Amino acid sequence: MALRDHTDQLMLPIAELEVTVDREPTPDIGRQTVATELIAYRGDPTAVDRFQIAKMHHDGLFGYGIYLTDSPIVAEDYAFASKDSYDHVFRNCKDDRDAVKAYMLSLMLGECGYQEKGRALREQITNQVYDPAARGDLDFATHHDNLNREYKRAMSDIALATMADAKRLVAERRDTIRFHADTLGNYRLLKNGSQGFVTSFSLPKTFATSMLDADAPLPDEALGAVGNALKEIGFTSFRHEDSHWNTWEEWVELVRREPMCYAWCDHQFGGNGINPSLDEVRNGTQFGGSAFHDLKNQQILSDKLEEIGYRGITFQGGVPGNGELPRGGGGIPHRVYVVWNEDYLHTRRLSTAEVVTRPILTAHEKHMRVKSFNL
Numbered sequence: 001m002a003l004r005d006h007t008d009q010l011m012l013p014i015a016e017l018e019v020t021v022d023r024e025p026t027p028d029i030g031r032q033t034v035a036t037e038l039i040a041y042r043g044d045p046t047a048v049d050r051f052q053i054a055k056m057h058h059d060g061l062f063g064y065g066i067y068l069t070d071s072p073i074v075a076e077d078y079a080f081a082s083k084d085s086y087d088h089v090f091r092n093c094k095d096d097r098d099a100v101k102a103y104m105l106s107l108m109l110g111e112c113g114y115q116e117k118g119r120a121l122r123e124q125i126t127n128q129v130y131d132p133a134a135r136g137d138l139d140f141a142t143h144h145d146n147l148n149r150e151y152k153r154a155m156s157d158i159a160l161a162t163m164a165d166a167k168r169l170v171a172e173r174r175d176t177i178r179f180h181a182d183t184l185g186n187y188r189l190l191k192n193g194s195q196g197f198v199t200s201f202s203l204p205k206t207f208a209t210s211m212l213d214a215d216a217p218l219p220d221e222a223l224g225a226v227g228n229a230l231k232e233i234g235f236t237s238f239r240h241e242d243s244h245w246n247t248w249e250e251w252v253e254l255v256r257r258e259p260m261c262y263a264w265c266d267h268q269f270g271g272n273g274i275n276p277s278l279d280e281v282r283n284g285t286q287f288g289g290s291a292f293h294d295l296k297n298q299q300i301l302s303d304k305l306e307e308i309g310y311r312g313i314t315f316q317g318g319v320p321g322n323g324e325l326p327r328g329g330g331g332i333p334h335r336v337y338v339v340w341n342e343d344y345l346h347t348r349r350l351s352t353a354e355v356v357t358r359p360i361l362t363a364h365e366k367h368m369r370v371k372s373f374n375l
Helices: 003-007 072-079 096-109 114-129 140-173 220-233 248-257 278-284 295-307 342-347
Strands: 038-044 066-069 086-090 179-181 187-190 197-203 238-240 243-245 312-317 334-339 349-354
Touching: 038 072, 066 072, 072 179, 072 197, 086 096, 096 114, 096 140, 096 179, 096 187, 114 140, 220 248, 220 278, 220 295, 238 248, 238 278, 243 248, 248 278, 334 342, 342 349
Parallel strands: none
Antiparallel strands: 038 066, 038 197, 066 334, 086 187, 179 187, 197 349, 238 243, 312 334
8 A cells, every 4th residue: 555545544533623713902001092093013923022124034025124914824824934934834725633743754764764664665566576596496587476466565554653653652742733824825844933923003194105006007206216326326237038138228218118018927017108117116227136125225225215205115025027927925915015114113113912823733633643554
């Protein structure tokens, strides 16, 4: 029997777990309540006393700033997105049952030695195929068939033994192992002691509407500010499909006339007299590596835009961007706010709450006992 045949029998149906998380923000005592249009959230692996842009990772999609989302669920995902928070990701699980099954399989293949034992068995059987002493008086075809049957029986025994070992490990770890399920059905196996925190902020309507929409055509003034930033950074080459242009003005005029299209996607954008968006500039000018991932260059861009009244960048997350896979937050559409003023953001902070994780192995323990397993 193949390993997949064994693992398909690991689970029995179980009731869905009901786990609730208190997402209601609690304003600081003594501070005047501010009328808001939205509550924005940020997920982090640690509880942060004060957010500082200089201490942030500078690989955000649109560079400089503190990234917030209007979705608390997406913020929870980011709370456990750091490699310091998890050991492994089990992808595309439909539910907890799938996640535990994937975890069991990983134990069998890894710690419990299924692959190593199978490799040793294959080597042993292979050595007997052309060994005259092992073959004896049998013809080659009969000898080969006998070894093949022996190999299948032994592999079945190895699968059962490693499965029993895996069940024992699951039973031992049922109270300590924690998982976090993200928006795409991926389960992160959390490291011992790892925690996640979601901080909420109140953003008034006037703040949200003063942010530059990275997905919309840039207004002329903003287009000029972005061009000035590029010139100050020192860009001299701009890409349009497979062509390169030497000046920012040439690139802009070409994008206004002709749609931009990349070989790796079917998206078309720009053209027809419309200014490019910041997302199109990012993808069409070789802008990402230098301007959006270097703190000094990021500050030049944000300073130029801040001078004309913008207070940050906003864009749609969870959906495909121009020339890209779905960006930020997996499959849940949400709004992202990239805030440049860390001091202002600190005054708008509401609360920080620890994300509740689930010990799903505890709920499955009765299905993991070796004595209850029947082929």
